[in-house]
Amino acid sequence: MKNKNIISKLKTADLRGRGGADFPTYLKWQIMADTVSSQKYIVANGSEGEPNVLKDGYILKNYPELLVEGLKIALDTFKGSRAFIFLRRDYYKKYKKKLEKLIGKMPITVFREHGGYLSGEETVLCEEIEKNLPARPRTRPPFPGQAGVYGLPTLINNVETFYYVAKIARGEYKKTRLYSITGKVPYKGVFELPVNMAIKQILAETKNTPEFDYFVQIGGGASGDVLLSSETNKLVNGSGAIVVYDKEQTDPWVLMHTWIDFFMRENCDKCTPCREGTYRILEMIRDRKFDKKILEDLFFVLENTSYCALGRSIPLPFRSAIKKLL
Secondary structure: OOOOOOOHHHHOOEEEEOOOOOOOOHHHHHHHHOOOOOOOEEEEEOOOOOOOOOOOHHHHHHHHHHHHHHHHHHHHHHOOOEEEEEEEEHHHHHHHHHHHHHHOOOOEEEEEOOOOOOHHHHHHHHHHHHHOOOOOOOOOOOOOOOOHHHEEEEEEEHHHHHHHHHHHHHHOOEEEEEEEEOOHHHHEEEEEEEEOOOOHHHHHHOOOOOOEEEEEEEEEOOOOOEEEEEHHHOOOOHHHHHEEEEOOOOHHHHHHHHHHHHHHHHOOOOHHHHHHHHHHHHHHHHHOOOOOOHHHHHHHHHHHHOOOOOHHHHHHHHHHHHHHHH
């Protein structure tokens, strides 16, 4: 096999998942390799439903051959496996034909997601591929690496992760990642820069350093953490998104309203914390007044009892915005 040492190469490169969880890629692949099964599945997750995250679309447009190459390496690594490229609807419409030409006769299917933001959650993704609709999150464990699509071992990595798997196999990985920069900046877009570059350096390198008092939301345009300009010596986490806001011209209540609208619209209503918690937060935002005790109770329940990462991620942006902007 051409890339028989790929797992050790992924470990040496210290490649982390690029969908937001930051999980070591080699470990996911090793768990898959250690699981005994005559049939396994591989999924490139291109749902990318978080606001202001653009990197997977950038790869699909400009480097689809590297995505397919990364999937081929996975197929070669896990014998008897089949693969899916799981795409949100607009990506599916734009890139399906181009991808299918690159795929040729390889056992890779380009799949269109049925839902929205929540479709990117690993267990919902498995449900959609199985056509169990409407898809809802599964209880974990078992994790997809043990029992994913059709109850079989399933490796799920982000589109960007497979892009870098191909680069690592080629010996071209330079410890970089893709950053989506949006908001009040002159040069919006996707930039490939070092993984250990601080927010302040990224903005300077891309000529996007604001001349006004600003704050940023990093990791996602809904679930990301809020940082003041004085805190931009930190690294970017999550999915690599940076959204820049003018501190003086941004009404934090309006901003928080857009977040809670997003979470209410995109949650599946399966679990009470998301269904009821988001509505209670919305009520307080409408009144422009937080009851701190009730709010912390809501956050505690969301973080500790939500079925999936959507509910668990809700408190982060609100906690940081309340502390730093109100």
